[in-house]
Amino acid sequence: MRCGHGWEQAYEIQHQVDAGGQTHVVYYADGERVPSPLTRPTCLNCGGNVVRIMRAGQVSMVSNAIASMHQRQHGTKNGGRRGSAAAGDTAAGSTAAEGERHHWHLSDLLHPFHHHRG
Template sequence: MDAEHARCVDCSFLCLDCGHSWDGTYDIDITVDEYGHIAPVYYLDGRQSPRCPACENHEVRAIRRGRVQPARPHAT
């Protein structure tokens, strides 16, 4: 497996569980396995991340900044 370290600047993240979105700068270790599958692992302050700050879910998607907007409260 090949491993590469990259720096992600100004990323947006989207929680695949609750839909919450947020911005951040994370270190990324990218691993490519023998089949060519890419597996990024995100780190913030030396800890594996990101976790959704709203629901703590690990299933998040990194998206180019500006592609998602924070959710607005529903009108009642």
Template structure:
């Protein structure tokens, strides 16, 4: 849009209220408002969502104390736990 390339970003999240973990990928769209100021919009599955950096809530408990991690962290933890490698001895 407007010569500004769109992109895709992925994140892992952990809720600090209930411990639930999930991952989500976003389509990023850059637009300009009426004043010409750059806006970044995040879409997941075609639905506009708040920025994962500044907003959001846990899909399990709706808590707002969220920790953002690099992509793949939740999937790696689930895989390790399913193979008995959760780091506990």
């Protein structure tokens, strides 16, 4: 969570019983045995050990949402308008000037995870 890097990793989880009757859980990623992602998770980008583990598909959903917002800001999906954001593309109360890049805040990235009750 230090660097904001996001990735998805699928694990094959095998429950094994040793000769003494003890149950062990073994994790595999991409066909290779790996340490448990729950005991000491490590960021693939910065090596930090404070990471957020989320349900499958969450990282892809946020990545796609950010890419979509970025494309709309640069006029590729909003009818050819360049540098102008469509309604709802910028953070509440802010506007992007012509040709200005959007400065992302952590709250922008976490917005898809908030559960709105109404």
